[in-house]
Each structure stands twice: as structure tokens, then as C-alpha cells.
Amino acid sequence: MAALKGNCLIAQSGGPTAVINASACGVIQEAFKSGEIDKVFGALHGVVGILNENLFIFNDESPEEIELMKFTPASALGSCRYKLKSIEANEKDYKRIIDVFEAHNIRYFFYIGGNDSMDTASKVNQYAERVGYQLKSIGVPKTVDNDLPITDHTPGFGSAAKFIATSIKEVGLDARVYNYPTVTICELMGRNAGWITASSALAKKYEDDAPHLIYLPEVPFSFEKFGNDVKSVLDKYNYAVIAFSEGIKTKEGRYVSEIEDPNAVKDAFGHVQLGGASEVLERYVLENICKKVRTVNYSTIQRSAAHWASLTDNEESFMCGRAAVEYAIEGHTGKMVGMSRSKGEEYKCETQLIDLEDVANQEKKIPIEWISKSGDFVEQPILDYIRPLITGEVKIRTENGLPRYARLQKKLVEKKLEKWDVK
Amino acid sequence: MAALKGNCLIAQSGGPTAVINASACGVIQEAFKSGEIDKVFGALHGVVGILNENLFIFNDESPEEIELMKFTPASALGSCRYKLKSIEANEKDYKRIIDVFEAHNIRYFFYIGGNDSMDTASKVNQYAERVGYQLKSIGVPKTVDNDLPITDHTPGFGSAAKFIATSIKEVGLDARVYNYPTVTICELMGRNAGWITASSALAKKYEDDAPHLIYLPEVPFSFEKFGNDVKSVLDKYNYAVIAFSEGIKTKEGRYVSEIEDPNAVKDAFGHVQLGGASEVLERYVLENICKKVRTVNYSTIQRSAAHWASLTDNEESFMCGRAAVEYAIEGHTGKMVGMSRSKGEEYKCETQLIDLEDVANQEKKIPIEWISKSGDFVEQPILDYIRPLITGEVKIRTENGLPRYARLQKKLVEKKLEKWDVK
Numbered sequence: 001m002a003a004l005k006g007n008c009l010i011a012q013s014g015g016p017t018a019v020i021n022a023s024a025c026g027v028i029q030e031a032f033k034s035g036e037i038d039k040v041f042g043a044l045h046g047v048v049g050i051l052n053e054n055l056f057i058f059n060d061e062s063p064e065e066i067e068l069m070k071f072t073p074a075s076a077l078g079s080c081r082y083k084l085k086s087i088e089a090n091e092k093d094y095k096r097i098i099d100v101f102e103a104h105n106i107r108y109f110f111y112i113g114g115n116d117s118m119d120t121a122s123k124v125n126q127y128a129e130r131v132g133y134q135l136k137s138i139g140v141p142k143t144v145d146n147d148l149p150i151t152d153h154t155p156g157f158g159s160a161a162k163f164i165a166t167s168i169k170e171v172g173l174d175a176r177v178y179n180y181p182t183v184t185i186c187e188l189m190g191r192n193a194g195w196i197t198a199s200s201a202l203a204k205k206y207e208d209d210a211p212h213l214i215y216l217p218e219v220p221f222s223f224e225k226f227g228n229d230v231k232s233v234l235d236k237y238n239y240a241v242i243a244f245s246e247g248i249k250t251k252e253g254r255y256v257s258e259i260e261d262p263n264a265v266k267d268a269f270g271h272v273q274l275g276g277a278s279e280v281l282e283r284y285v286l287e288n289i290c291k292k293v294r295t296v297n298y299s300t301i302q303r304s305a306a307h308w309a310s311l312t313d314n315e316e317s318f319m320c321g322r323a324a325v326e327y328a329i330e331g332h333t334g335k336m337v338g339m340s341r342s343k344g345e346e347y348k349c350e351t352q353l354i355d356l357e358d359v360a361n362q363e364k365k366i367p368i369e370w371i372s373k374s375g376d377f378v379e380q381p382i383l384d385y386i387r388p389l390i391t392g393e394v395k396i397r398t399e400n401g402l403p404r405y406a407r408l409q410k411k412l413v414e415k416k417l418e419k420w421d422v423k
Numbered sequence: 424m425a426a427l428k429g430n431c432l433i434a435q436s437g438g439p440t441a442v443i444n445a446s447a448c449g450v451i452q453e454a455f456k457s458g459e460i461d462k463v464f465g466a467l468h469g470v471v472g473i474l475n476e477n478l479f480i481f482n483d484e485s486p487e488e489i490e491l492m493k494f495t496p497a498s499a500l501g502s503c504r505y506k507l508k509s510i511e512a513n514e515k516d517y518k519r520i521i522d523v524f525e526a527h528n529i530r531y532f533f534y535i536g537g538n539d540s541m542d543t544a545s546k547v548n549q550y551a552e553r554v555g556y557q558l559k560s561i562g563v564p565k566t567v568d569n570d571l572p573i574t575d576h577t578p579g580f581g582s583a584a585k586f587i588a589t590s591i592k593e594v595g596l597d598a599r600v601y602n603y604p605t606v607t608i609c610e611l612m613g614r615n616a617g618w619i620t621a622s623s624a625l626a627k628k629y630e631d632d633a634p635h636l637i638y639l640p641e642v643p644f645s646f647e648k649f650g651n652d653v654k655s656v657l658d659k660y661n662y663a664v665i666a667f668s669e670g671i672k673t674k675e676g677r678y679v680s681e682i683e684d685p686n687a688v689k690d691a692f693g694h695v696q697l698g699g700a701s702e703v704l705e706r707y708v709l710e711n712i713c714k715k716v717r718t719v720n721y722s723t724i725q726r727s728a729a730h731w732a733s734l735t736d737n738e739e740s741f742m743c744g745r746a747a748v749e750y751a752i753e754g755h756t757g758k759m760v761g762m763s764r765s766k767g768e769e770y771k772c773e774t775q776l777i778d779l780e781d782v783a784n785q786e787k788k789i790p791i792e793w794i795s796k797s798g799d800f801v802e803q804p805i806l807d808y809i810r811p812l813i814t815g816e817v818k819i820r821t822e823n824g825l826p827r828y829a830r831l832q833k834k835l836v837e838k839k840l841e842k843w844d845v846k
Contacts, residue, residue: 016597045602074596081601165825170727173497173828174439178504179468180846184723202825271505279702297720301606304593308730310824390824401733401813402588402625406595 004134005038012142013046013113013120014081016074017156019317020112020142021406024076025069027110027140027319028058036329038209041104044410046080046113047120051093051422053100056410057418062204070318071396073306076408082422084120087127094127096420101128103416108136110327112321113239114143114154119360125334131347136328139336139356140320144303146195146200149362150354152336155320156303158313158389161199163305164188165390167415168243171296172210177325182292183230183240183285184210185265187278189302190245190339193365198256198378199386200243213220218366219375220251226281227288229376233338234290247278256280307403311392316349318340323351347388427557429530430462431748432478435565436469439497440579441586441729442740443535443565444829447499448492450533450563450743451481459752464527467833469503469536470543474516474531474845476523479833491829493741494819496729499831505845507543517550519843524551524558526839531559535744537566539579541759545779548757559751562759562779563743568728571617572785573777574761578743579726581736581812584622586728587611587721588813589599591666592626594719599662600707605715606653606663606708607633610701612725613668615640616788619725621801622809623666629780633664635643641675641789644800646707655713669700680704704811730826734815739772744788746774770811814842 008028012020024042033038040058043049069076101412103108111121118139122178125137141148146157168186175184188197194216203210212233213233214223221244233240248256257277277294287294320337327335335353342348397404433445433450435783447465454460466472481489492499510517524532534544541562549562564571569580593611598607611620617639626633635656638644644667656663671679680700701718708716743760750758761777764770793805820827 012600016600018593045600048602072596073593075600078602123809130536157613160500162824165654166730167724167728169825170496170729171723172494174723174727177435177468177498177502179471180499197508202823294722295720296722296724297718298724299719300594300597301590301721301724304597305590306593307589312824360459387823392824393821398816400625400810401585401815402592405592407629 003086004107004136004201004339005036006105007041008037008108008110009041009043009050009101009106010077010112011043011046011050012075012077012079013111013117014079014112014143015047015303017303017394018159019075019156020071021072021076022314022317023112023140023142023155023321025066026259026318027325030322030325032103033323037108041075041106042410045078045413046082047084048080048082048119048422049078049099053415053417054421055104057135057412057413060411061408065408068397070314071306071309071394072405073304073340075209076406078399083116084123085172087123094124097124097132098128098131099417102133107134110138110140110324112140112142114141115148115363117358118148118356122334122356125356136331136333138324138328138332139359140324141336141338142317144196145190145193147193147363147365148359149364150358152341152349153339153389155313155317157195158304159305159309160196161202161386162310162390163308164187164196164200164302166308167298168200168211168241172203172241175210175241175294178239180292181234181238181290183234183243183290184294184296185281186211186241186298187294188243188245188298189215191247194218194245195366197243197245198366198382200382200388201378202386208237211243212237213376213379214241215242215244215248215376216371217245217247217249219371221248221256223252223284227284230285232291240417244277244281248277250370261308276300277287278325283308299375307396309313309394310390310392312389320351327353327411346394427559428459430464431460431531431533432464432466432473432529433533433535434466434469434473434539435498435500435502436534437502437566438726439502440565440567440726441496441582441732442579442737444492444495444499445737445740446535446554446563446578446744448489449741450748451489453745453748456750457748460531463634464529465500465833469505469540470507471503471505471845472501473523474842475521475559475661476840478527478836480836483834484831488829488831491643491820491827493737493787494729494732494817495828496727499829506539507546507549509582509696510546516843517547519554520547521551521554524841525556530557531561533561533747535563535565535713537564537568538782538786539733539781542783545757545783547638548779559756560757561747561751562782564759564761565746567619568613568616570616570786570788571782572787573781575772576762576812578617578736578740580727582732583619583725584809585626585733586731587623587725587814589627589731590721591623591634591664595626595664598633598664598717601662603715604657604661604718606657606712606713606715607665607699607719608704608708609664609666609721611635611666611668611721614670615786617641618667618789620666620668621789621805624801625809625813631660634666635660635663636665637800637801638667638671638799639789639794640670640672641791641794642667644671644679649704650707650711653708655701657713663780667704671700684700707785730819732817733813734817735812737817743774750776751843770787778784
């Protein structure tokens with residue numbers, strides 16, 4: 001089957017990572033090289049940019065800035081949290097997307113994102129097939145949460161894991177300096193899957209090292225057990241460092257973060273807006289255990305720390321971007337680029353093709369046998385799984401002691417269609 | 424004057440930094456080389472370890488681990504927040520310190536710490552002179568807060584500033600990806616002086632870059648102005664990144680952090696335990712400006728991020744440790760090692776001697792002319808002042824993708840005196 005001639009479009013969606021731009025850079029540079037693709041469009045703010053026809057052209061950007069994207073955190077193209085309804089419920093959106101593609105002769109669509117974005121890439125692919133528009137739609141995975149199914153792991157996770165394990169090691173050294181008991185509570189990302197939080201365990205080399213306790217969304221949270229766990233750690237080491245996921249829930253299924261604030265704001269996907277669990281735990285410790293308690297809220301620090309990204313993750317992210325273009329030119333569509341880990345002692349990973357439909361809206365949680373039976377730490381197999389993903393340090397360009405990150409012009413192309421204004 | 428023959432003792436106090444161990448390493452390695460000093464003692468947990476006679480000997484530690492201290496964050500010796508009263512009010516403590524020194528023939532005392540520690544080093548020096556105990560007492564400065572007077576800047580500050588400017592750059596890129604307005608609130612250290620918070624301004628290269636607003640303890644905080652500032656930034660850029668110091672106060676002198684929680688716990692020095700201002704600001708933004716607000720609480724991350732320490736700060740910290748030994752052997756006592764910046768284009772810094780008494784309990788705030796008149800940002804001179812301090816990246820040793828930090832044995836020496844048990 002001959003490759004489609006035409007242009008391609010790249011978009012990014014969902015929460016950024018330290019390496020999502022490395023994937024974009026892989027797509028762009030491979031598309032430039034391919035000989036099959038003419039212009040490489042970027043959409044501002046994911047599918048919202050497509051709907052609104054807010055497009056720019058990477059061929060007009062400086063190659064130096066595109067190269068710098070490889071080491072630049074966050075979504076250089078802009079992101080969104082716009083959720084496409086089903087084709088039946090809102091065909092208008094799909095028709096518009098195809099109209100925009102057609103107006104700019106876009107024949108390749110690369111969507112870099114997480115579960116929701118894979119769903120979008122899949123539906124756009126289905127609709128293009130239905131209306132007979134020739135399109136190759138490929139998903140490129142990213143999520144610090146590592147919760148995409150089938151693929152061995154997800155680009156973005158290794159860098160978040162490396163930063164968190166490093167920082168918990170450092171915060172742990174800081175926490176243990178005093179001669180009186182202290183408790184340090186570290187809130188990490190992870191709504192339903194505790195992969196990032198679990199990676200903090202890599203910081204521990206000796207028994208007395210941080211972290212001492214790990215609470216994951218996969219295990220129901222009990223305040224009473226938490227209190228006993230912390231007391232027991234303080235008795236042994238005189239300091240306790242606790243890592244927990246923002247999404248921990250009680251056995252009744254209630255988010256710990258909501259216990260203080262039942263009027264939690266909902267985000268656009270209908271998920272509960274999290275981020276207050278540390279306050280709830282801090283208050284509990286203050287009132288029941290220890291007056292010296294510190295909260296460390298890693299928030300977006302953990303997914304943007306490109307200065308300390310994993311070289312392995314960085315290279316794999318770039319590789320996934322390149323592979324997406326190769327697969328599309330080979331004629332594949334409706335697929336996500338996944339990663340498959342070779343069996344054997346030495347870590348090796350290669351790309352694989354996964355049906356977008358099998359990925360969309362699925363979540364991969366930590367296998368229960370990788371969590372300690374007591375529910376307050378993790379077991380060796382998860383460390384063996386994560387460790388290769390954090391290997392190696394990137395060498396980033398600096399300028400006056402700070403990282404020099406990419407800055408795109410993103411000059412919008414002239415619109416060819418009627419105005420849309422989706423938010 | 425001939426150098427005193429005898430042993431030396433090193434102690435660390437106050438909040439740790441990314442490079443306080445580099446100073447300790449400088450003291451230890453210079454003491455080993457000096458030929459004048461026999462054993463190099465460390466005290467566990469600062470002056471508390473001296474009082475309790477909890478001492479260990481660096482000559483028994485592995486030279487490799489001592490070398491690794493140069494790049495290891497937090498106080499490897501342990502720290503404390505024990506405040507010595509005046510000699511008049513509590514001569515017993517001073518007598519005990521000299522007894523411990525005498526029992527182990529300690530003739531050189533190097534105290535690495537901030538304002539309070541310089542006060543301790545000064546009083547111990549005065550008491551030694553009063554009772555005729557031959558001692559050289561030298562203070563080695565450290566504080567991420569950069570609030571020690573006279574010295575051009577303080578070891579520890581440059582690394583905190585570098586990490587914060589880097590991370591605010593990264594968090595700022597993350598914050599600007601969406602197509603809807605978002606507010607990001609970053610809480611930074613600084614009780615009365617805003618140096619760390621001011622350093623976040625280095626992250627800004629273009630007008631639209633983060634941070635957009637900076638609030639310092641040096642300027643009275645007004646919620647009304649804050650609200651207007653944030654709205655105006657959102658109108659311009661559709662995202663707002665705000666950096667503020669934990670110690671911001673209203674014009675009535677009330678800590679913003681206390682406004683929600685008047686029952687704030689006091690710490691051992693009688694300072695108010697801070698850390699809740701971000702919650703107060705977050706609530707204000709949610710209720711008055713924007714539903715998409717994120718809080719980033721840098722907590723101890725900012726002072727422990729040795730993986731991204733400033734090479735300049737690291738080398739200067741080591742230099743201050745070495746200089747302390749040289750000065751002491753030359754016969755100086757009752758002094759702090761300060762840093763003096765040469766005039767001229769090129770940044771150069773050398774050590775100087777400062778009377779401990781002039782440093783103790785003084786705080787250096789940001790000169791008011793370095794803060795913008797509007798009170799919500801900083802001016803160019805402070806950037807020119809900070810920039811050289813964040814130059815260069817350390818090359819740390821890694822092991823399995825994570826920093827390999829020092830781990831001391833700290834085997835306690837046999838006690839020669841009656842038991843004390845100060846907490």
C-alpha cells in the first residue's frame with residue numbers, strides 16, 4: 001500500500017510531562033525526514049485547536065527550537081481537557097475535525113496524550129473511515145501516571161519517577177536531621193493508580209531511609225491504621241516520611257481529600273478536583289501524633305522537572321514519536337504506539353502497535369501482589385519494574401545557570417473555514 | 424602566635440541546605456591537612472550533641488563518604504533548634520560545653536549555621552574567654568534565607584535560588600498549556616526576608632513567562648491588591664503564576680498564614696510555625712477569581728535539591744569551611760567566615776572575617792529599592808545580584824539513576840563525663 005501524500009498534524013492533550021515534547025520532537029523530525037509528508041502542522045491546545053482551526057506550521061519554526069523541544073517540559077503546543085462526546089451524541093464535532101483536516105490536506109493525525117486522548121484519536125479514526133476520508137490516526141502515549149493498559153509503561157512516567165525518588169531521598173535526608181520526632185507528608189499525583197507514589201520507594205536504600213510508609217489509591221485508606229503506622233515508625237527512627245497518592249480513598253470509597261472539603265470542584269471530565277488530602281493528613285497527625293509535621297506538595301513540580309528527566313524515558317519518548325510516523329507511513333491507523341519490554345536480564349524496550357480502542361478509557365493499576373500485604377509499602381517486583389525506567393541523566397542546555405527551554409513562535413495559519421469558538 | 428594543638432569539633436544547626444555538608448567537608452578535609460589538628464570530632468545534632476556529649480570522630484569515617492558529603496544535602500551531622508540562653512541566665516550550659524571540650528581536648532569549634540547558631544558560637548567564645556579556656560570558635564554561615572548581615576550572601580542561598588528559578592520556569596511552562604485561565608500559587612521559604620522568593624524572577628525571560636507576581640515579607644500584603652493583580656495578569660496572559668514568601672503579612676502585621684488558623688503552633692524559638700499561607704490564597708482565588716487554581720508548596724524540596732545545586736554555591740560553601748580552619752589556625756576566634764564580592768564586571772568572591780557579635784540575631788532583608796514600587800515584583804539590581812550565585816551545575820555521583828549521597832557511621836565515642844539529656 002502506497003503512503004498517503006499530504007500533510008500531518010500533531011496535537012497534545014491532557015496534563016503535561018517532562019518528555020511529552022520529546023515525543024512531539026520525534027514526530028516532527030521524523031515527518032521532516034520521511035519524504036512522504038509535506039507540511040507538519042501543530043494544533044494549539046489539542047483537539048480544541050483543531051476544532052477552532054488554530055493551527056501553526058512546524059516547517060516555519062526554527063530547527064534549533066524544535067531540537068530543544070526534546071528536553072523541554074510541558075506541552076509546547078498547548079493542551080486541553082476538552083472531551084469529545086460519542087459520534088452519535090455530537091457528530092458535528094467530528095465533521096468539523098474532518099473539514100479542518102481536509103481544508104489543510106491533513107492525512108496524518110498524531111495525538112499525544114493519555115487515556116482520554118487515545119479515545120479521541122480512536123473516534124476521529126472511526127469517523128474518518130465512516131465518511132471515507134483517507135486518514136492515518138496514531139496515538140502517542142504520555143502520562144506521568146503510567147496508567148495506560150497493554151503498553152509496558154508510558155512515556156513521562158520514568159522521568160516523574162526519577163524526580164520523585166530523587167527528591168524523596170533529599171527531603172528524607174532533610175527530615176531526619178533533628179533530635180526530636182518529625183513527620184513529613186508528601187502528596188504525589190495519582191488519581192486511581194499509585195505508580196508515581198510507588199516509585200518513591202526507590203529512594204530507600206537502608207531500612208531507616210525515607211520513605212517509611214506508602215499509601216496508594218489501590219488500597220483502602222484507614223486513619224486508624226495510618227496513625228498506628230506513623231507512631232510505630234517514629235518509635236523506631238524518630239522521623240517518619242510518608243508518601244501517598246492524591247487519590248487515596250477510605251474503604252467507603254470516599255476520597256480522603258474530600259473529607260474536609262465536601263464541596264470539591266469538579267473538572268471538565270467530571271473527575272473530582274483533588275489536592276487537599278495532605279491537609280487532612282497533616283491535621284490528623286498534628287491532633288493525634290506529633291506537633292512537628294511538614295507537608296510537601298509536589299503538585300506540578302513532579303511532572304515538569306525536565307532538568308532531572310530520565311535519559312531512558314527521554315529517549316523512549318522520542319522513539320515513540322518517530323515510530324508513530326513510521327507506522328503511519330506504513331499504512332497503520334487506529335493504533336497507539338506502545339512499548340514492549342524484552343524478557344531477560346538486560347532492560348530493552350521496543351515499540352509495538354496497540355489498538356486505540358483497547359487503550360481508550362482503560363486504566364492500569366498496580367497489581368495487588370506488588371503492594372505489601374500490610375498495605376503501607378510496596379514489594380520488590382515493582383522496584384525491579386520501575387528501576388530501569390529512571391536510568392540515565394539528560395544533558396540539558398543551560399543559559400546563565402538555568403535550563404534553556406524551547407520557545408515556539410506558533411504563528412497561526414490563515415483560517416480557511418467558518419469561525420468556531422470551542423472552549 | 425603559635426597554633427593551638429588539640430582537637431576540633433564541628434557541629435551543624437538550624438534548617439539544612441543543599442550545601443551545608445560541603446562546608447562541613449571543607450572543614451574536615453582542611454583540618455586533616457592542617458597538621459595542627461589531631462582528631463576531628465562531629466557533634467550529633469548541634470549544640471545538643473555537645474551538651475549530651477554525643478560525639479563521633481571523622482577520622483574513623485571513610486574518606487570516600489567524607490568526599491561525598493561535598494554533594495550531599497541536609498545536615499549529615501544532625502541539627503537542632505536548641506537555643507542557648509544568655510550566659511547570665513544559664514551559665515550551666517556554657518560550663519558544660521567547656522567541660523565537654525576540655526574532656527576531649529577540643530580547642531577548635533566550628534559551628535555551621537544561621538543567625539541563631541552564630542549567636543551560640545559567639546557566646547561560647549565569650550564564655551571560654553571568661554573562664555580562660557583556650558578555644559578558637561569560628562562560625563561558618565549557612566542559610567537558604569540569605570538573611571545574614573554583612574556577608575555579601577550566604578552559602579546555601581545560591582542553590583535554593585537556582586532550584587527555585589529552574590522549577591518555577593518548569594512549573595510556569597506547565598501552567599500555561601491550557602486554553603482556559605489558570606492560577607498557580609507557589610509558596611516559598613522566607614519568614615522575614617524574601618530572597619528565595621525574589622530569585623524566582625530569574626525564571627522570567629519573556630514578558631509572558633512565569634512568575635508574573637511576587638509577594639515578599641518586606642512589603643505589606645493586601646488581598647484586594649492581590650485580587651486585582653491576578654485578574655490583570657489573567658486578562659493579559661490567560662495564566663498567572665504567583666510566587667510568595669511564607670512570611671507575608673498584612674499591613675496590620677498579621678501573617679497571612681494565620682488568618683485561617685489563628686491557633687498556629689509555635690516552634691522552639693518562639694517563631695510562628697508557618698506554612699498555611701498558600702491555603703489562604705488558594706481559597707481567596709477560588710472564591711473571587713478563578714476555579715482553576717493549583718498550589719505548589721516547595722517546602723523542604725527547595726533547600727534539599729542537591730541534584731541541581733549551584734556549582735558556585737557548592738564551591739563557595741566548601742571554601743568557607745576550609746577558610747574557617749585556616750582562620751582558626753591563624754589564631755582568629757569569635758569570627759564568622761563571610762563572603763565579599765569584588766567590584767567589577769566579572770563575579771569574584773573571597774572570604775572575609777566578620778565579628779560573630781555583629782552577625783548574631785541580625786537579619787538582612789531585601790533593600791526596598793530592589794523591590795518594584797508596586798510591591799508585586801522585583802527590580803533588575805536584585806537579579807544582577809543573584810544571577811552569579813546560581814551559575815554552574817554540580818556533577819553528582821549517581822547509582823541506579825539516583826544520587827549517591829553520603830552516609831556516615833557516626834559511631835559515638837565513649838563518654839567521659841556525667842550523663843546529660845538535653846532535648
